[in-house]
Amino acid sequence: MENSAASRKMTSRFVAGRTLADGVNVLKNLSKDKILGTLDYLGENVKNLDEAAQSRDSYLAALHQIRAEKISATVSLKLTQFGLDLSESACRDNVAALVSCAQQMDTRVEIDMESSAYTDRTLAVVREMQSAFPGHVRAVIQAYLFRSEADIKVLSALAIPVRLCKGAYREPAEVAFPGKADVDENYLRLMRLLFSEGNYPAIASHDESIVQAALRHIQEQKLDATRFEFQMLYGIRRDLQRQIVAKGYRLRLYVPYGDAWYPYFMRRLAERPANLLFLAKNALRA
Ligand SMILES: Cc1cc2nc3c(=O)[nH]c(=O)nc-3n(C[C@H](O)[C@H](O)[C@H](O)COP(=O)(O)OP(=O)(O)OC[C@H]3O[C@@H](n4cnc5c(N)ncnc54)[C@H](O)[C@@H]3O)c2cc1C
Numbered sequence: 001m002e003n004s005a006a007s008r009k010m011t012s013r014f015v016a017g018r019t020l021a022d023g024v025n026v027l028k029n030l031s032k033d034k035i036l037g038t039l040d041y042l043g044e045n046v047k048n049l050d051e052a053a054q055s056r057d058s059y060l061a062a063l064h065q066i067r068a069e070k071i072s073a074t075v076s077l078k079l080t081q082f083g084l085d086l087s088e089s090a091c092r093d094n095v096a097a098l099v100s101c102a103q104q105m106d107t108r109v110e111i112d113m114e115s116s117a118y119t120d121r122t123l124a125v126v127r128e129m130q131s132a133f134p135g136h137v138r139a140v141i142q143a144y145l146f147r148s149e150a151d152i153k154v155l156s157a158l159a160i161p162v163r164l165c166k167g168a169y170r171e172p173a174e175v176a177f178p179g180k181a182d183v184d185e186n187y188l189r190l191m192r193l194l195f196s197e198g199n200y201p202a203i204a205s206h207d208e209s210i211v212q213a214a215l216r217h218i219q220e221q222k223l224d225a226t227r228f229e230f231q232m233l234y235g236i237r238r239d240l241q242r243q244i245v246a247k248g249y250r251l252r253l254y255v256p257y258g259d260a261w262y263p264y265f266m267r268r269l270a271e272r273p274a275n276l277l278f279l280a281k282n283a284l285r286a
Contacts, residue, residue, distance in 0.1 A: 014235045014268050015042070016257040020062055023257030026234065027071050035241065035251050036229070037073040038110055039066065042258035043081040049090050052083030056094040058258075060101055067105045074138070075102070076110040076254060079122050092125055099129045103136045108161075113140035115169040116176070123151060130160045138202070142167030143187035144176040152190055156197040163202040163231060164190055168267045188213055195223060202252065204231035211240060215247070225249055233268070 016026040020041075027037040041058045043051075059075055066073045077098070083091040099109045111126050113119065122139075129137040139160050141148045144167035155162050166183050167176065177183045187210055194201035195217060203214045211230070218228070229250035232241055244251045256264055269275045 011261050011265050014233065014256070014265060015261045016234060016255050018257065018259055020058070020065055020257065023062070023255055024065050024069055024071070026255050026257075027066070027073050028069065030253055030255075031071055034245055035253055037071070037253050037255050038076045038231070039073055040076045040112075040254060040256040040264075041081075042256050042264055043260040044078045044114065044263060045080045045085060046083060049083050049086055052081070052086065052090065052094055055081045056097055059098050063098070063101050063105055063107070066107070072107075074108045074110050074252070076112050078112045078114055079118065079125060080114060084118065084121060084125075088121065092128065095125055095129060096132060099133045099136050103133045108136050108138055110138040110163060111140065113142055113165075113167075116145060116171050119145070119147070119151075123155070126155075126160060127158060130158055134159070137161075138163055140165060140204075141190065142176075143190055144171060144183045146175060146177070148186070148190055149193065152193055152198065156194070156199065159199040161200040161202070162194055162198055163204050164194055165204040166207075168271065184210065192217060195221065195228065201228050202231045203228065204254075206232055206237040206240060208237075208240060211244070215249075218249075236268075 016023045023039050027039065030037050039062050041055065041062060043055055046052045046055060055077070059077060062075055075098070079091055079095070082094040095109070095111070102109045109129070111122060113122055126137055126139040137160065139155050140163045141151055141155070142165055152162060164187065166187055177186060184207070187205070191203060191210070191214060203211070205211060214230070225248060229252050230244050231252045231254060234253050234255045241251055241253070
């Protein structure tokens with residue numbers, strides 16, 4: 001199903017395409033509009049260490065291509081794609097090979113955050129990478145988790161840049177706020193904390209009220225536009241993307257490519273049930 005032409009049509013709104021060339025093409029077009037990118041080779045929960053090594057090699061090829069094309073972009077990966085469930089040490093070695101390459105190319109590896117079962121292990125790998133390759137790794141913090149304020153304080157003390165998002169996984173009420181209003185309120189609190197104590201935070205949200213609150217805070221505090229960035233997902237809220245760039249702020253789009261689109265795509269559908277309607281209409285038209 002992941003390889004069929006019908007599915008390609010269905011996913012093209014959120015996924016750049018199947019190949020690295022497709023991903024790089026999107027990055028090039030974005031750079032014409034002064035939008036930065038972070039390239040994501042789709043995949044998670046690999047089944048063996050050969051697959052993990054293939055993921056690493058695909059990311060190394062992506063970094064080389066970004067460099068060859070002289071594009072300003074980072075890469076974003078998931079640790080379960082690099083073997084975290086199979087061998088923590090093999091996973092760390094795979095990530096270190098990539099972050100070392102990113103250091104040589106003067107860019108950064110962004111380590112996505114998966115479900116709460118992985119939070120501790122993911123942050124431990126991020127801290128190790130920061131100590132070996134300072135400034136070339138970014139962590140992701142999810143505002144729906146109760147623990148996130150404490151995590152931000154630790155990461156900020158180590159000068160690790162943080163991408164702040166709401167969180168995309170189904171989490172139990174023991175670890176995460178179940179209600180949207182509480183998540184949004186916590187997001188705003190954590191955002192202010194990152195603006196005051198963080199190192200080059202990324203405000204990753206398509207929520208208009210959050211983006212407007214961030215813009216107000218930036219203006220009130222007279223924050224320098226080079227000290228933070230906004231981030232959004234490819235294909236979502238292009239109107240809001242344009243507004244941010246028009247105001248002179250940095251925006252980075254998360255650009256996924258590859259065949260393993262299914263879990264990513266399902267999370268995008270779950271975030272916004274109206275997407276199902278959009279899909280159904282397209283299917284009827286086809
Ligand atoms: C750059 C980036 C990286 C991310 N990395 C991670 C990560 O590592 N780990 C993780 O758990 N989550 C990650 N996320 C996803 C994030 O956690 C949320 O699930 C997602 O961004 C939706 O939350 P929101 O802040 O946009 O607010 P919401 O309240 O969910 O949405 C606000 C508005 O945005 C628009 N919108 C949001 N989602 C969609 C959609 N799927 N389709 C169409 N419109 C939509 C709608 O207009 C909606 O009303 C990332 C998000 C971004 C932008």
